[in-house]
Each structure stands twice: as structure tokens, then as C-alpha cells.
Amino acid sequence: MTAHPAERADPRFPDLADPRTFIDTDLPALWRTLRAEAPVHWNPPAEDRPGFWAVTRYEDVLAVYKDNRRFTSEQGNVLSTLLQGGDSAAGKMLAVTDGPRHRETRKLMLKSFSPRVLEHVGHLVRRRTQRLIAEVVARGEADFATDVADHIPINTIGDLMDIPVADRGKLVEWNNRTLSRYDEQDSQLEEWLARNEILLYFGELARERRRSPGEDVVSALATGLVDGEPLTEDEIVFNCYSLVLGADESSRMSSIGALIALAGHPDQWRALKTGEVSIAEATEEVLRWTTPAMHFGRRALEDVPLGDRVIRAGDVVTLWNSSANFDEEVFPDAQRFDLGRKPNRHVAFGHGPHYCIGAFLGRAHVSAVLEALRDQVAAVEIRGEPRRLFSNFVYGYLGLPVALTEER
Numbered sequence: 001m002t003a004h005p006a007e008r009a010d011p012r013f014p015d016l017a018d019p020r021t022f023i024d025t026d027l028p029a030l031w032r033t034l035r036a037e038a039p040v041h042w043n044p045p046a047e048d049r050p051g052f053w054a055v056t057r058y059e060d061v062l063a064v065y066k067d068n069r070r071f072t073s074e075q076g077n078v079l080s081t082l083l084q085g086g087d088s089a090a091g092k093m094l095a096v097t098d099g100p101r102h103r104e105t106r107k108l109m110l111k112s113f114s115p116r117v118l119e120h121v122g123h124l125v126r127r128r129t130q131r132l133i134a135e136v137v138a139r140g141e142a143d144f145a146t147d148v149a150d151h152i153p154i155n156t157i158g159d160l161m162d163i164p165v166a167d168r169g170k171l172v173e174w175n176n177r178t179l180s181r182y183d184e185q186d187s188q189l190e191e192w193l194a195r196n197e198i199l200l201y202f203g204e205l206a207r208e209r210r211r212s213p214g215e216d217v218v219s220a221l222a223t224g225l226v227d228g229e230p231l232t233e234d235e236i237v238f239n240c241y242s243l244v245l246g247a248d249e250s251s252r253m254s255s256i257g258a259l260i261a262l263a264g265h266p267d268q269w270r271a272l273k274t275g276e277v278s279i280a281e282a283t284e285e286v287l288r289w290t291t292p293a294m295h296f297g298r299r300a301l302e303d304v305p306l307g308d309r310v311i312r313a314g315d316v317v318t319l320w321n322s323s324a325n326f327d328e329e330v331f332p333d334a335q336r337f338d339l340g341r342k343p344n345r346h347v348a349f350g351h352g353p354h355y356c357i358g359a360f361l362g363r364a365h366v367s368a369v370l371e372a373l374r375d376q377v378a379a380v381e382i383r384g385e386p387r388r389l390f391s392n393f394v395y396g397y398l399g400l401p402v403a404l405t406e407e408r
């Protein structure tokens with residue numbers, strides 16, 4: 001008996017491995033149909049890659065996230081690596097490590113994210129964001145992506161890791177190329193080269209911090225012990241890489257998405273401006289609404305029944321946050337952008353043992369943008385076509401021409 005219902009493509013469902021799907025398709029309609037008719041859907045193989053499962057209901061997504069005994073991250077946790085059969089950072093980078101090593105390394109990294117440090121960082125993020133928005137307001141027009149959002153998260157994580165300011169711009173550029181291509185023409189080779197640049201960069205920085213450690217996260221990784229032993233250079237470098245990658249792209253995409261959503265929903269913009277909704281509530285809804293990390297994934301280690309299917313040992317399973325966060329069973333009137341939504345138990349940061357280590361910072365970035373817009377901006381207007389990212393993983397925009405009118 002085959003676990004996979006069909007090896008042929010179902011014409012109702014586009015290929016979820018193809019980045020074009022996320023540009024060309026009515027995504028809310030696609031997720032709705034999948035949740036209703038094929039909640040554990042088999043995305044059939046193509047010439048250049050194997051097939052995989054796509055899980056779209058909230059409860060099923062949560063169940064797989066929680067279960068890192070039967071669903072491992074050690075053979076990749078996103079489509080690109082899972083479909084290649086593995087991740088070269090497996091067992092060395094937090095997100096693709098399981099078991100005791102994962103728990104211990106996570107503990108070590110979390111030490112650098114103490115409430116005292118985070119409170120200070122939160123303060124710096126708010127100050128930096130208020131300044132960036134003030135500059136745009138003074139000019140009247142800007143590209144919100146490149147003039148504002150690009151400068152916020154990289155500088156926060158840059159401060160936490162003590163990355164020289166002059167190097168931060170090139171890290172953003174490399175990040176864009178590793179996670180998601182600018183467009184269809186960009187090659188895999190370019191992605192690979194950019195990833196290599198980042199790893200080389202952190203290799204150098206880690207060696208420097210081992211020689212003369214400071215108070216930053218890179219020093220914590222370079223000098224910390226797990227099971228009484230220092231981390232290997234690979235572990236240090238891969239974890240630095242994942243911090244920059246995790247911190248930068250998703251937070252940027254949420255901030256840019258926030259502006260688009262606010263411009264398109266004047267009632268919600270008013271609710272934010274008048275204080276009818278708190279910044280904390282609004283931040284959660286922006287994270288749900290934008291869901292920048294569309295999916296994560298796992299490989300099954302044994303046969304597991306899920307919904308009306310059986311996932312077979314060895315199968316790749318993808319968890320679609322971008323569908324789960326709009327599941328009507330959990331979010332009433334899910335297609336409504338409602339800044340006061342309560343409760344709002346979205347899975348934008350995942351769930352379970354691999355729950356995002358930077359959730360506090362992600363929230364701090366989005367709330368700083370909302371706060372600065374509320375305080376300084378009277379009206380938001382989109383002035384041109386937003387430029388979409390080409391990716392099956394990150395949903396968001398690379399360019400967003402806007403006009404922001406000053407609050408008087």
C-alpha cells in the first residue's frame with residue numbers, strides 16, 4: 001500500500017515547492033481549499049525533486065511542531081534543504097539539531113538574551129525606529145523597505161553580536177540572496193555563494209572573539225561550554241549565521257507588511273492612532289497577518305497517522321504557518337485584519353521545542369515600527385507597486401514606495 005494518494009499533480013493544487021506559486025496564486029483561496037478538502041495534502045514529486053506532504057490546518061501544524069521525537073529537524077527544516085535530502089549544518093546549528101544537544105545549545109544561546117539585555121535592546125530599537133521614521137516623514141516620501149525596514153533588525157542583532165556597523169549592509173544583501181531570490185533569474189549558485197560569504201565572515205569574527213571575548217552573543221558562543229566542552233568552530237559559525245538570518249529577514253518582512261496592511265485598512269489605522277488598540281495587541285495581529293515564514297518542515301522518523309493520512313517514515317512534511325494562521329476553526333473571521341484580535345495564538349514563531357528564540361526581538365521590531373507610525377504619522381499612502389520576494393519560504397516585499405504625512 002502506498003501512503004501517497006497520487007503521484008500525479010491534482011490540478012486544483014499548484015506546486016508548493018515552486019516560488020512562482022506564491023506570486024501567481026490567490027493564496028487565501030488556496031489555503032482555504034486545502035484546509036477544507038485536503039488538510040494533509042501530498043504534493044507530488046517533480047523531475048528534479050521528491051514529493052512531500054503539506055499540512056495546512058492549525059491543530060495538525062501544532063501537533064507536528066510539538067513532536068520532535070517522531071519528526072526530526074536534523075535532515076533540514078525548510079523545503080530547500082529537506083528536498084535535497086539534508087542540511088550541511090545538521091547537528092551543528094540550533095534549528096537543525098534535536099535532542100539533548102539542541103536543549104543545551106539553546107540554553108547557552110538564551111543566556112545572551114536575558115531580560116536585562118533585551119530591555120536595553122528594546123529601548124535602542126524604539127529609538128532607532130523613531131529616528132528612521134522621522135527622517136522619512138521629513139522627506140515625505142521614501143521606500144519603506146530600503147529606507148526604514150532594512151535598517152532595523154540587522155542593527156539590533158548587529159548590536160547583540162557586536163558586528164561592526166560598516167559590515168551590516170553587506171550582511172543584509174547576502175541574507176536576501178540566501179533565503180529568497182530577488183527574482184526568477186537569480187541562480188542557486190548565487191544563493192550558495194552568499195551563504196558561503198556569511199559563513200566565512202562569521203568564521204573570522206568567531207576566531208577574533210575567541211582571542212578577545214566581549215559581552216556579545218558571538219563571544220558567548222565562542223567561549224561557552226556544552227557538556228563541559230567548547231562548541232566547535234562549525235557550531236559557532238552556523239549559529240551566528242542562523243541568528244542573523246532569523247533576525248533580519250522575517251522581522252523586516254513583518255514591518256513592511258504592517259505598513260501595507262495599515263494603508264489598506266483605514267479603520268484599523270484609526271484604531272491604532274486613537275489608542276483603541278494597544279501596540280502589543282496590534283503587534284500580534286501584524287505577525288499573524290504577515291506570517292513572514294510561510295512554512296517550516298520536518299522529516300518523519302516513523303509512520304505517523306495525521307488527519308486521514310499516514311505519514312510514512314522518511315517522508316518530508318511541511319507545516320504551512322501561512323495557512324494555520326488563517327484557520328477559521330481557531331481565528332474567527334480569519335481574513336479580517338483586526339488589530340484588537342483576542343485571543344491571537346498565531347504560529348508565526350512556530351511552536352514546541354524549536355519555538356523561535358528571537359520571538360521577543362521580532363515582537364520588539366514590529367512594535368517599534370507601529371509605535372513610531374502612531375506617534376509621528378498622520379496618514380500612510382502606498383505610492384507604487386510593492387516589489388515581492390521570489391520565494392517558497394519567506395513571504396514579503398523588497399521594495400515599497402510610500403508617502404508618510406507628518407502628524408502635527
Ligand code: HEM
Nearest residue numbers: 077094095246247250251296349350354356357358361362
Ligand atoms: C526559529 C519565525 C525572528 C532566530 C523560528 C521558527 C519560526 C521563526 C517559525 C521555528 C522554526 C522551526 O520550527 O523549524 C520568526 C519570525 C520572526 C523571527 C516570524 C520575526 C518576525 C527571529 C529573531 C531571531 C530569530 C529576531 C534572532 C535573534 C531564530 C532561531 C531559531 C528560530 C535561532 C531556531 C530555534 C530552535 O531551533 O530552537 N523563527 N523568527 N528569529 N528563530 Fe525566529
